[in-house]
Amino acid sequence: MSRQEPAGPADRRSVLDFDYETDVLVIGYGCAGAAAALEARSRGADVIVLERASGGGGSSAASGGEIYLGAGTPIQSACGFTDTAEDMEAYLLAALGPSADAAKIRMYSRGSLEHYDWLTKQGVPFKPSFWGTPSWVPPTDDGLMWLGENAYPFTGLAKPAPRGHRVTAKGFGGKVLMDVLCRAVEEAGAGIHTDTYATQLILDGPRVVGVTARRFGKPVTYRARRGVILTTGGFADNAEMVAQHAPQLIGLGVTSDGGDDGHGIKMAQAAGAAVQRMSAAQVGITLVPALAVRGMLVNAVGQRFINEDQYPGMLGQAALFRQDLAVWIILDEKSFEEVPENERWGVLPHYVAETTGELEQEIGMPDGALTASASEYNRHAAAGEDPYFHKDKRWVRPLEAPFAAIDVSRGMASPELGASGRGGAKVFSLGGLRTGLDGEVLDVSGSPMPGLYAAGRVTSGLHGHGYISGTSLGDGTFFGRRAGAAAAEQAEAPAG
């Protein structure tokens, strides 16, 4: 499992004997792998799932459990919201850009209702209740939430509707989702081979026909008659790949099960697969959205740089990629006390002062920096306006003494949300293999690689540079299903 693991590929002619054979071989047992296995089984294909860990779940099980769904789901309707596929598409195109995958987003938005039905049919629970204020995940078990749709500039681009469908759970819901999907996969009769780390693709001419793997130190080989589906996750746990592709993430904490080592990406690359947008990342900034939205989010010289009511992942991307994570929440006592304790994730102010002048001095900002910013903010807030960044009126009012500052880089008290490593954010990679609409992996000339499919964070999926929660479990399960269906319907490779 070392980074230096050779990534192959192996030649079919060098493989004397396959230890196992199946129609569809799925590598990785997170949400994309589970969805691929289910769809392939439902089409009558034999399926084996390889998983490096001792059980299913992967990084999906470590996630918040939000799935981006819309176009008028029963949960949206029950909560009193109307929505269309067109508005969903327009929002995702803008929020996941620049250069998001327009064709995939269109298909994903139009297929959203059907995908919601499929998920609930597997037994995934969603509660028809709505959480209305900015948060990473609701502190309740509410099932629907905003994921940035109701913030500038997106309000002008698409009719806002909340599309964060959160798998019913207290706290993070990824574990619940994966428990349900793994049970469904087992009931569907797929073979689950745990503790099995795929090492190399096996090629017969240009066609991928299986993999070599390692189980408890011993080599094993798998033949896939119809297709291999890579669902091995991203590369945020691989320090060398992070340095090569996304150096701004170096040293930050990682949101994963610890196994996002990028080897699946490298196996495919070694056989000629294309990668794209390798520098993009989700940035789970260690910031309490309900606090940030009530104050000013400022950089190292006291300047605001974004409307604080944007989806917190957008705040995180702006903070990391544009401000090097040197950011503070500036608010007043009144705002702090307005936020119920269970929504504060254990965060307390790091500095308190009677004037912004004292506060900027305590933080170590240039003389006048915070005072100038706060004075402009307050002057406009008195008129209920934010002409700088267009935060919604609902969150705009002049800040009053006493003032407080929260150093975002110090993280949160909650271990679930807190950062390990360099403070300020936990991240995962968004870049990866380039795939078509059926999950077919594309080579650098843009042609499908016969026998090879991929879904989830091993691919770049829907994403350009932007990210919205729910689009990883979302595109992982949606395009995982499509890859499973396509592989199951592929003609058998000759036994060779």
Add this chain to the structure above:
Amino acid sequence: MSRQEPAGPADRRSVLDFDYETDVLVIGYGCAGAAAALEARSRGADVIVLERASGGGGSSAASGGEIYLGAGTPIQSACGFTDTAEDMEAYLLAALGPSADAAKIRMYSRGSLEHYDWLTKQGVPFKPSFWGTPSWVPPTDDGLMWLGENAYPFTGLAKPAPRGHRVTAKGFGGKVLMDVLCRAVEEAGAGIHTDTYATQLILDGPRVVGVTARRFGKPVTYRARRGVILTTGGFADNAEMVAQHAPQLIGLGVTSDGGDDGHGIKMAQAAGAAVQRMSAAQVGITLVPALAVRGMLVNAVGQRFINEDQYPGMLGQAALFRQDLAVWIILDEKSFEEVPENERWGVLPHYVAETTGELEQEIGMPDGALTASASEYNRHAAAGEDPYFHKDKRWVRPLEAPFAAIDVSRGMASPELGASGRGGAKVFSLGGLRTGLDGEVLDVSGSPMPGLYAAGRVTSGLHGHGYISGTSLGDGTFFGRRAGAAAAEQAEAPAG
């Protein structure tokens, strides 16, 4: 030459007959290709250079002609500057980061004096005279200039010395450099095959043994007994690759000869080569450094975001990657008139006003935005200080009415520096193949690919995410030479 050109590789067994044979085959005739050819010839190897255009030069010939050299060159000494390899190394590590190639930078800095000698031995002219104020290239034919070494934060990291060695020319010097190098290559007896576009690498097992190519529509094949060296440039002219890897560059003008289509990168990738830092770019922002440094460089809401005395390429990267190129130079009449006309590149103020309040209104900034910024700037400038961004005192004084604003996105009058496409900047890609210290191309497992070398902008070279002028002609010629030497000394591949 279409983007959809299949990138190979071809199997040796499918090639009946090679049309040409040589020891070392160089693909691309810019500065890296010329340096590789010269070094391989000097070791007695037969060399053929393939070039898609009708003559040598490539994008190197379209460049400013700055080469990053130091450690005490005769030009530095003649101009009264002392320098060390250690200071050069420390500056480059910081300026080209995060995640610059430390081993390459160390070798490049320590080899700088020898490389200067080699260049002058080929006949490259450098004039021992110094240009001292911020500029993209001196408006004179001066041979030495600052490339950001004398600006915060770098002044605290390494003893500053100017290391911009500009090939003697009025205006851009890239053409002069390439005329000299191409003449030397021809005198050295390398075969030059122009109008020849390499299409696929030819592999014999894992070893690269040649290329297929196209000349006036007809296929031709080349065998390389010792090695193939890719020096085909970056991918900024390939809109599809830009969208996949560096979407923030979409629609911007490109600094190249028009042939940076990334095909060399794709040929190597198709054979399993690794790429890195594909989102990085040089950003030739269409801004007059001598004007910017005397005023405030501000974003769309009037905020400063960098010390204006940084190397203009750094201003460009900050403006593009952090401010979406929506930036303005704010200065006063006195500053504007201080800059001699020949240093203004034809730029005139787009807005003039008696107060910053009027100016912000004319530009369309929020009410108070520019006034708040200018007031903070002036308050500190009165004390000769810039506690926000640490611009050197030399450039700090309060701005006085009347004020002027220059919209950077409107570009410059000078066609050499002006942007085509979306305004504001001309760019080229910095990401590319991952190579070792001898230019050996590395596969995704980190192992050298037998018979394959690369140098120049087809590789990611020295660079992390940052960029300083002179490091492209610099690393192209330096590691081009090393690749040429290594390929020439490689054992012959069996005729197969």
